[in-house]
Amino acid sequence: MLAIYKKEMRSYFINPVGYVFLGVFLTIAAGLCTYTTLQSRSYDTASFFYLMILVMIIIIPLLTMRTFAEERKMRTEQMLLTAPVSITGMVLGKFFAALSLFGGALLASCVNLIPLYIMGARDRALEESSIPVGPSTPEIIGQFLGVLFIGAVFIAIGVFVSALTENQLSAAVITIGVLALMLVLNVLNSIGSEEAGTRLINNYAVRYVIDWISVVSRYDYFRAGYLDWSAMLYYCSLVFVFLFLTVRIYERRRWA
Amino acid sequence: MIKISHLVKNYGSFCAVDDISFEVAKGEIVGFLGPNGAGKSTTMNMLTGYLSSTAGSIKVGGVDVLDDPLNAKRLIGYLPEQPPLYPDMTVEEYLNFAYDLKGCKLDRAKHLGEICDVVKIGDVQKRLIKNLSKGYKQRVGIAQALVGNPPVIIFDEPTIGLDPKQIIEIRNLIRTLGREHTVILSTHILGEVQAVCDRIVIINKGKIVADELTENISRAVENTRRFNVKISGPQREVLAMLRNMSGICYAEVLAARDGDAYTYMIESDVGVDIRKKLFFTLAEKKWPMIGMEALGMSIEDIFIAVVDKSGGERQPAERKKSRSIEAGRAAAEKEMADQIIEKTAREAENAPAEEESAPEGKYYEDYTPASDSFRADGGDKE
Structure with a gap:
């Protein structure tokens, strides 16, 4: 598993993929951060992290599309599958490699928050007010963790889709489709207002279920800086389910 | 070393491998022959644990490939039909990856250096695999199979794309490997089998149609x-x-x-x-x-006769060729093919129905590379 992890990490950086991912991710993150905080004179980082989730829908598939699709196309999976490595080890190696790159990128994008702290310190010195000014570190940590977990779920889904096909492009497109669908569900759920009776989905039970399974709506607590254990458990379970399915796909292919 | 009993593989309703049984002893070099689509690669893929079998069992060094895949795979070095190379890696990176992947315990620099010497890729170590020629790629694939010095080495058409000099080198290498390792070789090139293998197994339409020592076949070829x-x-x-x-x-x-x-x-x-x-x-x-x-029969003639006899479709070109050689020979081929097929069928009947409880004490536990050097046993190469 470690060998595969190392190889994956290396291949992100001997291919353009890793650089493209980092470049796009960091550029967008910097832009969004500037726009949502400095530009709008706010210390609230919630919308920055929330928008990053939307961005992840497009760029995480960049990271995951090649994981299995390429191995299959190049027939290199034959080497992995005939080596003394379990399929689980292989899947985990690839998953953690993608997760580390994503986590690293997310961590690096937190550099954008440093100006907020500097400005916060200045404002505090100026105003002497009793209301704390400046960004809230606990909130940022909560939001960061929430986004990291959601990223892990997205990566697991991407890895799973990549194992289904041998074409990288279709792996990316399908992954984007699946991730977008998850978001759209969430949006549909919140369209309209209760008072005006313009809810798109009127049935409370349906809305409840959608809300329950929605990856994004579970992010709400993180947004406020809470560590929502049930949500973490939910995200971990989703990761587990999709990685498990990936392993099963490989098992099934052997038996086909 | 390798024991395959009553192996079956179905792809849906298509039966690719139909009840194959054979054994390969330690240090034997077995040539695996057959026309296209005979089930050679399927059998090899099952042997290496890439595919699973529908029925039957495969034991490598006493370890069942399905029960304990990791330990079985540890004993096998495999070069698939299409070498599994990562085009974006350099040769050096690739071999190091293979080394890590197989969890080798040998001295890394020394071991990889020796392998590079043996397959003669020392001069391209720093180059990207995608820029290598076909012959070099093939040799890197062979090198990958040798990493970890596994006791069983399986080559699926190893000399494809090599020039004649390299072919001879690779054959010598295989013969050298055969002293310490068990080698299974699949190929279309019959001369190669004759040159390298101790034993020939011919498979057609998923069944073994002939299983003979090369010696015997050669004798039959000369005895005219x-x-x-x-x-x-x-x-x-x-x-x-x-x-x-x-x-x-x-x-x-x-x-x-x-x-x-x-x-x-x-x-x-x-x-x-x-x-x-x-x-x-x-x-x-x-x-x-x-x-x-x-006017001896060439090994090709025997091969064609055996495959033909066992129900394969003879290609028109082959028919013409064997005709044009001379009419009388067809009879001899048939005779030879009959003998071989009969003998194999008899042996297949006598094959034990289910593997008798193999001696306990797993092979991989006792296995310590007798020498972790290819050079040591390759002294008289060339």
Whole structure:
């Protein structure tokens, strides 16, 4: 598993993929951060992290599309599958490699928050007010963790889709489709207002279920800086389910 | 070392491998032959744990490939039909990856250095695999299979894309490996099998149709009673003499003519070596014999005959070829094919129904590389 992890990490950086991912991710993150905080004179980082989730829908598939699709196309999976490595080890190696790159990128994008702290310190010195000014570190940590977990779920889904096909492009497109669908569900759920009776989905039970399974709506607590254990458990379970399915796909292919 | 019993593989309703059983002893080099689509690669993929079998069992060094895949795979080095290379890696990175992947415990630099020497890729170590020529890629694939010095090495068509000199080198390498390792080799090139393998297994339509020692087949190939003799002399008299000579049961003139010399095809009686007697008789008559060629069957002929016999479709070109060689030989091929097929069928019947409880004590536990050096056992190479 470690060998595969190392190889994956290396291949992100001997291919353009890793650089493209980092470049796009960091550029967008910097832009969004500037726009949502400095530009709008706010210390609230919630919308920055929330928008990053939307961005992840497009760029995480960049990271995951090649994981299995390429191995299959190049027939290199034959080497992995005939080596003394379990399929689980292989899947985990690839998953953690993608997760580390994503986590690293997310961590690096937190550099954008440093100006907020500097400005916060200045404002505090100026105003002497009793209301704390400046960004809230606990909130940022909560939001960061929430986004990291959601990223892990997205990566697991991407890895799973990549194992289904041998074409990288279709792996990316399908992954984007699946991730977008998850978001759209969430949006549909919140369209309209209760008072005006313009809810798109009127049935409370349906809305409840959608809300329950929605990856994004579970992010709400993180947004406020809470560590929502049930949500973490939910995200971990989703990761587990999709990685498990990936392993099963490989098992099934052997038996086909 | 390798024990395959009653192996079956179905792809849906298509049966790719149909009840195959054979064993390979330690240090044996087995050639695995068969026409396209015979099930060679499927069998190899099952052997290496890439595919699973529908029924039957495969044991490598006493370890069942399905029960304990990791330990079984540890014993096998595999070069698939298409070498599994990462084009974006350099050769060095790739071999290091193979080393990590297989969890080797040997001295890394020394071991990889030796492998590079053996397959002669030392000079391209720093180059990207995608920029290598086909022959080099193939050799990097072979190198990958050798990493970790596994006791069983399986090559699926190893010499494809190599130039003749490299082919000879690789054959020598395989022969060297055969001293310490068990090698299974699949190939279309029959001469290769003859040159390298101790034993030949021919498979067709998912069934083993022949399983013979190469020696026996070679003997059959050489052991012939037919000759083409080129004799300079009056055609009719020579023919009459040949027909009347004791020990010759059949003679005819072939069309080929060379000056006043004609070519005669003769067949001797069983168990008689006619060649010396013929020479002296002709010398006496002052009809110089200017050429003699034994009409042995080539291994190709036997292969075609065996595959043909077992129900394969003979390609028109092959039919034409074996016809044009000479009519009488078809009978001999058939005979040979019959013998081989019968023998194999008999052995298959006698194969144990289910593997008798193999001696406990797993092989991989005792396995310590006798030498972690290829050079040590490759001393007399070239």
